[in-house]
Amino acid sequence: MTQSVQTHGDPDLRPGGLRGVAADFGSDQRAFKTASWGKAMMWIFLLSDTFVFGCFLLAYMTARMSTPVAWPNPSEVFALHIGGQDVPLILIAIMTFVLISSSGTMAMAVNFGYRRERGKTAALMLATALLGAAFVGMQAFEWTKLISEGVRPWENPWGAAQFGSAFFMITGFHGTHVTIGVIFLLIVARKVWRGDFDTERRGFFTSRKGRYEAVEIMGLYWHFVDLVWVFIFAFFYLW
Amino acid sequence: MSETTAHAQAQSGQHHPIRLYLVIWGLLFVLSAFSYMVDYLGFQGYLRWSLILIFMMLKAGLIVAIFMHMAWERLALVYAILLPPLLVLVFVALMVSESNYTIFTRLAFFGTAP
Numbered sequence: 001m002t003q004s005v006q007t008h009g010d011p012d013l014r015p016g017g018l019r020g021v022a023a024d025f026g027s028d029q030r031a032f033k034t035a036s037w038g039k040a041m042m043w044i045f046l047l048s049d050t051f052v053f054g055c056f057l058l059a060y061m062t063a064r065m066s067t068p069v070a071w072p073n074p075s076e077v078f079a080l081h082i083g084g085q086d087v088p089l090i091l092i093a094i095m096t097f098v099l100i101s102s103s104g105t106m107a108m109a110v111n112f113g114y115r116r117e118r119g120k121t122a123a124l125m126l127a128t129a130l131l132g133a134a135f136v137g138m139q140a141f142e143w144t145k146l147i148s149e150g151v152r153p154w155e156n157p158w159g160a161a162q163f164g165s166a167f168f169m170i171t172g173f174h175g176t177h178v179t180i181g182v183i184f185l186l187i188v189a190r191k192v193w194r195g196d197f198d199t200e201r202r203g204f205f206t207s208r209k210g211r212y213e214a215v216e217i218m219g220l221y222w223h224f225v226d227l228v229w230v231f232i233f234a235f236f237y238l239w
Numbered sequence: 240m241s242e243t244t245a246h247a248q249a250q251s252g253q254h255h256p257i258r259l260y261l262v263i264w265g266l267l268f269v270l271s272a273f274s275y276m277v278d279y280l281g282f283q284g285y286l287r288w289s290l291i292l293i294f295m296m297l298k299a300g301l302i303v304a305i306f307m308h309m310a311w312e313r314l315a316l317v318y319a320i321l322l323p324p325l326l327v328l329v330f331v332a333l334m335v336s337e338s339n340y341t342i343f344t345r346l347a348f349f350g351t352a353p
Contacts, residue, residue, distance in 0.1 A: 014313075016314070017314065018314070020313065020314055020315065021314045021315045021318055024313060024314075024315035025315055031315055031319070032313065032315060032316045032319075033313050033315070034312060034313050034316075035312060035313070035316050040316065043316065043319075043320050044320075046320075047320050047323060047324070050324050050327075051324070051327070054324065054327040054330070055330075058327070058330055058331060058334055061331070061334060061335075061338070062334045062337065062338050062341075065334075065335065065338035065339070065342065066337075066338040066339075066341035066342045066345070067342070067345075068342060068345055068346055075278050075281075088278055088279060089275065089278050089279075093271070093275045096271050096275070097268065097271060100264070100267045100268060100271060101264070103264075103267070103302065103306055104260060104261070104263075104264035104267075106306075107260040107263070107264075107305075107306045108257060108260050110253070111253075111254075111255065111257055111260065114253060114254060216253065216308070219306070219307075220307055223302055223303075223306045223307045224307075226302060226306075227299055227302050227303065230295055230298045230299050230302070231295065231299070233274065233295075234274065234291050234292070234294070234295035237278075238274060238277060238278055238287075238291045239288070239291065
């Protein structure tokens with residue numbers, strides 16, 4: 001069977017569905033027709049990061065399932081004393097809302113970037129960085145509170161010893177990602193504000209011309225950080 | 240197609256109304272509130288676990304599809320990125336089996352001690 005399919009040129013002529021997948025991968029050209037190399041590489045990095053966090057959550061699952069000692073109840077451990085009563089998990093809920101809001105502002109920053117409104121793009125990116133920094137701040141508060149209550153990677157007052165190691169490892173690694181994201185955001189926001197992507201000014205490190213796609217690639221990383229938190233929130237805090 | 244329109248298309252990237260992002264933002268807020276309510280109202284057992292997983296998957300799906308623009312990418316990229324993580328489920332199955340064996344040996348040889 002000999003058939004030829006359009007794999008380059010006018011995007012509207014490319015086949016869709018599974019046929020399109022086969023044609024794209026078999027085209028003896030770039031496999032990802034609509035994604036630039038920068039975007040494709042960010043996606044592939046995020047895929048590898050998915051496995052890193054997947055392994056952390058798996059290690060936590062294994063520790064929790066294989067210990068005969070009761071697991072500390074996260075609902076009580078992460079409760080805050082507000083207005084004379086314990087509100088369960090309230091700080092974690094606020095952190096979740098803060099991170100989701102930062103994802104919302106980031107998505108809009110990407111949108112304004114493609115409209116070439118650099119003022120709004122930079123402002124929304126700064127708002128995203130601010131919310132991200134607030135998240136890290138609340139996480140630092142949470143760590144301080146737990147450490148003062150005697151939680152260590154090897155012991156805690158409430159139950160299975162593995163609780164501390166899983167908690168510090170998972171939230172610590174996620175917090176590191178958020179921190180790196182905030183730094184990354186500030187760098188890209190400065191470039192946007194200065195008009196680097198309008199004047200195609202060359203980057204200080206790569207010497208390549210910048211495009212507003214950099215904002216979208218930055219956004220991919222930031223949304224991924226939010227995505228990981230969705231899974232941590234579900235498996236570590238709620239389960 | 241003239242040179243200029245081709246250039247403009249290559250430069251354009253993702254164009255969607257702002258309203259779309261606000262709606263998704265709102266939905267994520269509502270879904271997060273629902274997941275929090277699962278804990279606040281103290282649901283237990285299979286009801287709790289299934290609700291947590293449903294809200295988690297809905298949130299993850301919205302973030303990946305809309306915020307990360309996966310819904311508008313070619314299927315080749317979608318499959319290349321989203322199918323490999325499913326293999327983690329094989330790892331999960333292996334570790335569940337391993338954990339069951341570990342706790343069995345711990346209980347059999349040490350009673351209830353660690």
